[in-house]
Amino acid sequence: MKREKKPVINRALPGNESLLRQLWNDPMGRAGMIGVGLVILLAVFAPWIARFEVGKMNSKARFAAPNATFWFGTDNFGRDIFSRIVYGARVSIIVGVVAVSIAAGFGYLFGLIAGFFEGKAESVIMMVMDIIFAFPHILLALFIVAVLGKSIVNTMIAIGIVNIPVFTRTVRASVKTVKSTDYIANARSIGLKKMAILFRHVTPNILAPFTVQATLALSGAILTEASMSFLGLGIQPPDPSWGSMLSDARKYMEQAPWMAIFPAVFIIVTILSFNILGDALRDVLDPKLKL
Amino acid sequence: MNNLLEIRNLRITTLRGKSKVLLLDKVDLDIPHKCSFGIVGESGCGKSITANAIMNMLPYPLSISDGDIRYDSRNGEVELLKLDKKAIRAIRGQEISMIFQEPMTSLDPIFTVEMQMYEALAFHHPAMTRQEMRDRALEMLHRVNIPRPEQTLASYPHQLSGGQLQRIMIAIALINDPRLLLADEPTTALDVTIQAQILRLMNDLKEQNDTSIVMITHDLGVIAETCEEVAVFYAGQIVEQANVMELFHHTAHPYTLGLLQAVTSLGGESRMLYTIPGIVPPGGQWSQGCRFADRCARCTERCREAMPALTEISPGHKCRCFLNSEEVEA
């Protein structure tokens, strides 16, 4: 019965506006969007939301339990945990966005070159990508930071490098698909130069899978940064990071559990929101997988 | 029990969101002993799910909401829908077998043909030895005209062609001498030449055995070649049922007529392919009147208001159309 008539499905990806709307109409998609949106709002409006200066120490208010002044309590230096969490969101998002931009930029470039020109360029690029892939993610990031030195910039570079291969592969695969379609062949036959073809036809076509990949990579990057900071090899003091806050809290856990609980909750909620959003995004783009 | 299988008042529903949608609507069907019975209709008319219902194997979220199916088994009459899991498993593959549309995907890709044939025996005859199973499997492969049966037994499905796989599926289906074979579009996915071979094989096997066959297809040509009795399904109902000769020569329902016109005759001159305008209304979108009304050239006011009943218009020939009978569905 399946074989008799197959309805023609429009395989074109929905436009951005309808994509957002579809996500919003899905309960999980909506939950993910709200979660991710809140974190981004925290990051963008941190100076207005935070109640204290982020590094401000208060020796009289060390280890204060959550109260009306210090909503999430204070840490071992008497710093307001709420404010540090708010600024921590900013650090997470900035590191995530910059790292993903590095990864996406290089991945896009390498993917285009590999997919379009094939031959030697392709095998060299893919070989390098395979090698990067051969390292466990966080280990390579730690290694790069170990060599370059601990700093926020090096953290972003390390996470960026680690994420390049995923983008290269996505872009290369899309380029190959697009290349095999007729209109590229037509463009060639009317004499467009290779590079012109590249930008005019391939780029808009790979935008959709690229966006999905970027969203997924962002949550991965935030997670990697938090793990690295937790290990003391990511964001360095006095910059606030959820990972390092949680790590610091371990020493004072029994006297000030709030030092651990709030950063942990924010990390979990953020990653959870991104994962829910990613799932919903995948369902919208590929309904076949929704079971 | 006079017949091998009697279906009464069968209704099948599916879930769409949270609401139930009817897919098969009060179907009555009798399959006589030693008969080849055709069920014909377009996709979505309910013919395949009827076969799955007989085996009590409806896929989620489909379910039987009403009706009963009685079957004259070797051990006496049983009500298939009321059997417990163990009892229905004893029926499947031993009393009633089934073959499917896609031979390429109907065998498990990670096991050899041998293992999958032995399995069909072992489920029902756990005491059988390996040698006995091998002998039986080879015998069946011979009967379905598989060249080099020994080699085929050791093969994996991906190493065989669609035609060979469908022969193997038939061999597996018949390995326990079932009394009823449900063939769900067995030739649709095959090449035209292979189709003819498979149909011929099924006809031969039918001659040799006492097996009744229910042939489910969208192709009246297949029905003409293999069946004695035919039921035409449309939108979850039977619209016409008769002996094959009667149906082809005294077609009563406009839908059957449309199907006949749509069959391409290979020998004829090339002409525009006839198609019935419109599409089958899917479950949940059925009107209260005749469900074919929107696509019928001879539709009247009455057809839209009331549902014609399936009535006997001549001995053994039933039709659901106001052109033949004024009777209204209760």
Add this chain to the structure above:
Amino acid sequence: MRDYIIRRLLGLIPILIGISLAIFIIMQLIPGDVVSGILGIEQTPELRAMWEKKLGLDKPLVEQYLTWIGKAVTGDFGESFRTGAPVFPEIMSRFRISAELAIMGCIFAWIIALPLGIISALKRNSVIDRVVRVIALMGVSIPNFASATLIILFLAKGFNYHTPVKYVGLFENFGTNMEIMVIPAFILGSVMAGSVMRMTRSSMLEVLRQDYIKAVRAKGAPERVTIFRHAFRNSSIPIITLIGMQIGSLMGGTVVIEQIFSIPGLGQYTLTGINQRDYPVVQGCVLFIAVLYVVINLLVDILYTYIDPRISYN
């Protein structure tokens, strides 16, 4: 089959060379130079020259690489800057501890994830399915350092229980070793459990609607045969792919978990090396882990061919 394995092993060589080159090149990026790192403020030209000679830094880069890799192949990873102890034996002894942790983590993950994933697929959209899906989502979304910290906090506050600080080997005292390892292994396995659960569910659902499952049922198969012999074996193919990919994050996880629970494994050794700028240790650990990762993935690939006859060895 043997030819296939040999061919795959040969294919490993360029990747291994690539890995070692990558590590060597990254090591060249150390700002300043290694020797000033070691010497700190007590720099004299004589000391400097001595160290450079000792480390072979006075030779051309190509020679440095070849010397390093030549020694590494024979199991000589150099000596620690801090302790002077050879790195390779230390890696091997710590690897046993990490392997125990990782294997226990995997076992936990599979014991939890496979049955739950299967049940979830079989009882699709039921209450059980919903609960399993939430658990799986939690598993993949809660970073192991966060769950570890919260669990330690919970045990300390709720039960006044503290995990043993001093490590005891598996063969010294099995009971104490288990007490040390069980919680870390459980946390380490939780991320893998979440993703394996999701993959098992979706892969089972995909397989369960295949024609051959219908055909097996039509033969009169008991449900357990349909589910385990046919559906689960077929779904295990993508699950194994996923497990292969997850091995990397599991290895990364051991670094974090060993740090939190003070388990003297390879991850902790690597991290100490990084924090102390002990480059031979870092270089050796990274090389060892990367090679291990590649080899495990190769084993996973070979495992496929046993399960799926469609994969041709040619």
